[in-house]
Amino acid sequence: MKKWFKQSVMITVAFLTLGMITPMHEIWNNFGETGSSNSQAASPEIAYAAPLEVTEQVVEEEKSLTEVAREQAYTKFGTRIAPKISEDFDTYIFPKIEEAIAMHCADLDNLTITENPSGGYAEKMFHIQHDASDVIRFHVRTENRPHDGFYYNFHYHVAADNFDTHHDLGEIYWSKNQPPKWLS
Structure with a gap:
């Protein structure tokens, strides 16, 4: 019965936390011990280890x-555009994207990023969503400036x-020749 109970608790924890928190092995090693000096000595370590593990997971999520x-930005650029503009x-640009995400999404959890950026000459790179509604939409537009070229x-x-409102992140010069379509 002890094994069945361990498995059901483990499954319940995994289900309720959607796999974000996994039970530590020290918990299961000391699960059945009562009144021994090993379980009392191990419990303070477990109490301090669990919050540390959760903190690391939050950082990994960010x-x-x-x-x-x-990755979605580079998917949008494709193999023809990315090599030429990746350094700039x-x-x-990307540090400013990180700042915008931090500024507008700091208080939100359960954020998702849309996949499949638009191709052709459309602007969409990716959108960040909270509870299936957009919070921020990141776009890139191709501009043709006479005598200057494409940006x-x-x-x-x-x-x-x-x-x-357009919140500018910056511009990158392409050349005087028309750039290829996105995703190419």
Whole structure:
């Protein structure tokens, strides 16, 4: 019965936390011990280890959000555009994207990033959503300036102003020749 109970508790914890918190092995090693000096000595370590593990998972979630954002941007660029603008994007644009995410999503949890950026000449890179509604929309627009050439204008829109205002992140120069379509 002890084994059945352990398994049911483990399954319940995994189900309720959606797999975010996994039971530590020290808990299961000391589960059946009562009144022994080993279980009393181990319990303070377990009490301090659990919050530390949760903190590391929260940091990993933040990293994964920005990593997914970067991956979606590079998916949008495709193999023809990415090599030419990647250095400027990583140096100037992406840190501003990280700042915008931190500023507008700091108090929110359960954030998701839309997949499948738009191709052709459409603007959408990715959107960050909270409870299936957009919070921030990150876009890149191709601009043709006479006598100057083509530029990529990176900007975002926020739900707070009904996505009306362009919040500039920066621009990257392409060349005087027309750039390829996105996702190519």
